[in-house]
Amino acid sequence: MSEASKSLNFIEHIVEEDLRNGFDPEALRFRFPPEPNGYLHIGHASSICLNFGLGLRYEAPVNLRFDDTNPAKEETEYVEAIKRDVAWLGFEWDQECYASDYFQQLYDWAEALIERGLAYVDSQTSEAMAEQKGTPTQAGTDSPYRDRSVAENLKLFREMKEGKHAEGSHVLRAKIDMASPNMLMRDPVMYRILHKAHHRTNTDWCIYPMYDWTHGESDYIEQVSHSLCTLEFKPHRPLYDWFLDQLVSKDKLRPKQREFARRNISHTVVSKRKLLQLVEQGHVKGWDDPRMPTISGLRRRGSTPAAIRNFAETIGIAKRDNVVDMNLLEFHMREDLNKVAPRVMAVLDPLKVVIENYPEEQEEWLEAENNPEDESAGSREIPFSKELWIEQSDFKEEANRKFFRLKLGGEVRLKNAYIIKAERVDKDAEGNITTVYCSYDPKSKSGSGTPESQRKVKGTLHWVSAKHAGEAEVRLYDRLFIDPTPDQHEDKDFLDFVNEDSLEIVKAYVEPGLLEAKAGDRFQFQRLGYFCVDPDSTPDQLVFNRTVTLRDTWAKIEEKAK
């Protein structure tokens, strides 16, 4: 396997070391633990690929576990979206788990902690507790309720569970150390009262466990061997371990938490909270808007699962702050699409071409290769006639030698068709060119084998026969933010950097065969980029999303000339 030559990331090194120290490979188990309070984004893709990648590498099961302990934010819609996205990325989970399935077990363990004097009910306001918590540089002070009797704690906790108390009136806290230098160890809250319906347990519970009290215990229940999370949970690790210390039995596997740096991507944000803002404030049309860095947005945009997996694989996993260049994601989209996307011709910014010496009523069907990267993709036939569309940017009346496209008196090859020469133009009252009149060389037909067809002409243009063209709406997307790190400015809000021109809609002419394309189909519009049929398409209006442009060396040359 090529796997063998690949270098390991630091998480894999940890697993390898555990194995060397006698850890049973059969006991390896991982999990991906999203909270169903939003859609998965490209940052999550790294975590998904890490965990499921580990599962594949070590032939270990990977659970999909919903961390659903906060009914105020979580919804079934998000659960469904998350499952769809993980499956689309190409991963299979072992068990579908929910932290809410463990509510009873967690409750029983909580009572046991109370009985052992390790947890107590605090009846202060959250403000008072925050006050006593101290600051990172200052120790906290004990709550006046810290030494309640076990009996009283038990009675109150049971009443909380039974719904006899108002939200905010009591919490259950672990009794650890109010003077700990680690703020999280200063008697953290384990349960709060919430009279809210949960997406799965409905109104069965009036108290809900907090993350710290739920996560490690869920790992333990599922016997997850390596619980991987992002770096901001590093200070939680002592608490993760403290809770486990209280209940792990010797004959069972004890999970361990390890942390890696979250991935930041340039020119976007990867935070569910911020993405929610973009959706709610209407900067985009929804979680799956093709401009969103969500998995569903990328899918709708036309990315392939392999592109995202390869991207995650390339950037790897480490522990330092990072901003990955969006270029790299685009590279992987192009790389995969180049192999799989059929080539077609479409004109997005049309200019009429009339071939004067081509017979008025004649039409020909010319053979065109579907994918030069994949011989098995075969070929198709496309219509040619006297009147064609080409791109405005492919014609200039005058230009220097570096301009390989069509100019007056100059020749170009029409892709899969003939060599033409521009003779004269028509202009409107404002001086805009409306039509280019050309002549063609009938012996220069592509693939005909004639000496004329083998002439080297520097430029090759894509085109569409005007008479046969289909019409389509094409949505051209640009980056959502004009700044590489929109959410890393102390003095400005990330919304200040939203690119107001991130969507341009044009009417395009496409080769007729495209009219049969279906939502999700991906193509390369030759010389332009990769495009994907949007689900907004109707039988009489095809809609394409531009996934990513082709690399454009000419655009760079033009840019530099300015």
Added chain:
RNA sequence: UGGCCUAUGGUGUAAUUGGCAACACUACUGAUUUUGGUUCAGUCAUUCUAGGUUCGAGUCCUAGUAGGCCAACCA
């Protein structure tokens, strides 16, 4: 005298655990090309700083410097 974490090209990761700083992206050269695409070849580094140990340090030691995280009844 709060605690914890991290520093390797413009970007992201490697470096057989002390032995020629490697891979990918970007950018730039050039070749090929019926996509200015693809492909191919090439160019781009005081490993945060200063000392130290060593035949030899990105890696070990000491002291700094810079950045990040932690004071939700969020996860």
